[in-house]
Amino acid sequence: MAKVFKKGVLGSMAIVLMLSGFLVACSKNEGGSAATTSPSGSNSPSPSKEPEKPAKIRVSLWDRANAPEGQNLGNNPIIKYVIDETKKIGLDVEFVSLPRAQESEKLNVWMASGEAPDVILTYSMDTIFKYAEQGGLWELDSYLAKYPDLIKNNKKALDQVGMYKGKRYAIPALKANTYAGPNMKIRKDWLDALGMKIPTTNEELYQVLKAFKEKDPGNVGKDKVIPWAIPAINQSMKAFFFGPMFGFGVNMDGPSNQFYAPDGNYKNGVFTSAVATPEGKAYYQWMNKLYKEGLISKEFVTDVSSQQFTQQVNSGVAGFVDSNDVPYTMTTNTRKSVPTANWVPVEPFKRADGSQVMTVVGDYAMFVAVPKSSKNPDVVMKYLNWMVEPKNLATVQSGIEGVNWKNDGGVRVQIDPEANKKTTWVSAQGDLAIVQQGVPAYNKEQLIKSVAISLPDDKQREEYANSYLAFYDVFKKFGKPNTVIDSPRPVAQKTVAAIEKHLYEGISKVIISTDFEKTYSEMVAGWERAGGKDYDKEIGDAYKTMKK
Known part of the structure; x- marks a missing residue:
């Protein structure tokens, strides 16, 4: 293969x-005349053909x-x-x-x-x-x-x-331009006001988000600050989970999906979707904590068209996003409300082993x-x-x-x-x-x-x-392609729509849950019922075949 x-x-x-x-086609004689000879031998023009x-x-x-x-x-x-x-x-x-x-x-x-x-x-x-x-x-x-x-x-x-x-x-x-894809951006003007540096790990991001919330560096009002802006999790969402999830150790080892997040890890011949990995669980638990502390958009679940997300960015109340937007475009849009706004790219977060992971288109x-x-x-x-x-x-x-x-x-x-x-x-x-x-x-x-x-x-x-150039440089330095599975995947054909629909709903519930363990377990169980384990096995088998 x-x-x-x-x-x-x-x-x-x-x-x-x-x-x-x-x-x-149109006829044309040597002399340039449009006339043709009729069957009777006359030079009267033949009836023209309908276009x-x-x-x-x-x-x-x-x-x-x-x-x-x-x-x-x-x-x-x-x-x-x-x-x-x-x-x-x-x-x-x-x-x-x-x-x-x-x-x-x-x-x-x-x-x-x-x-x-x-x-x-x-x-x-x-x-x-x-x-x-x-x-x-x-x-x-x-x-x-x-x-x-x-x-x-x-x-x-x-x-x-x-x-x-x-x-x-x-x-x-x-x-034509592969220096693009999911990437994290942050308000550099807010960091400068706080004397803080661009975060390099998930823990540093957490501390920055807390500072955004508690100290309101943009003077927008503490009740209005959205440290991390995200919209509802659906097929057309404008913001993603790639950067921080990569930081927790989830990989893009499987085929890309429409969920806009790393899809899972392939280890020792076995593929496991992100939702069922220890790294994935740690990430969702972290997101649940951020939600409870008011560090992400409180009403994100209802923002199905991403209009609230766009308004938060453009009005200058948001401090961090993970999306495929270009930093300069975001800066331009936000400066209509906040002339000093400055969105800059964030390099992939360092994992426990020191590695930095991100994908490119x-x-x-x-x-x-x-x-x-x-x-x-x-x-x-x-x-x-x-x-x-x-x-x-x-x-x-x-x-x-x-x-x-x-x-x-x-x-x-x-x-x-x-x-x-x-x-x-x-x-x-x-x-x-x-x-x-x-x-x-x-x-x-x-x-x-x-x-x-x-x-x-x-x-x-x-x-x-x-x-x-700074934006391009992040992709040049860290962006890696992931392997495409080009073989038939009959299990995915039957299950992928149901799995994605379940995850759109299930992960939203996990993030806002008051009982994380219970809600997370229910989400994983629903993923299994939708065919998640069979989906994973098919990917693992395909990789084994490709490596032969």
């Missing part, structure tokens, strides 16, 4: 598509419930660009809303009813495996082979994932797949191939050149960032650009150039560049 590596954390996930579409009807293609587009006022999936200039430009190659594109917070449920309904769009999206490799095993997806090898530009652009991603039992069922988006992002209910997979491939054309890719990623951005030596410079937020939000999220997320990481000169318009002076541009 091939061993491939996935530089990422959030679990794996999947993408597939279809294509076809024919250009109407071929564009091939219909329905494309999933995640709805994150974050559209700016006046914007929606049917009223957006970038979406209009896609629809208008693809008509020129014989495609009729219709976007279909897929609520991000209910992705799994919606996909299951679509697939079961045969009403799925031609393009479905997921970040879960197990989801792709499940539908492929059930015969619900098109095999894409022969269709992809017709489009060398798509193959060339996405080669790194294609070489790593998207295959099942030796056949391709998903087209993975290329992740892989060379692939979402998976694109084509359901069997779709009539023409070639049309999907044609759509994806259209998107990798440089002009089209730049547009779906960044907006209209000359309107939203200008090209400065290969660097896309935003013309009016505030105006862009109202028109390019689907592009900025990467939800339209399903063949590639982002551009290769910029160096310092390119970073400074990229904000030449949006930041008015040299000092601000320097701060911007240094913030990004």
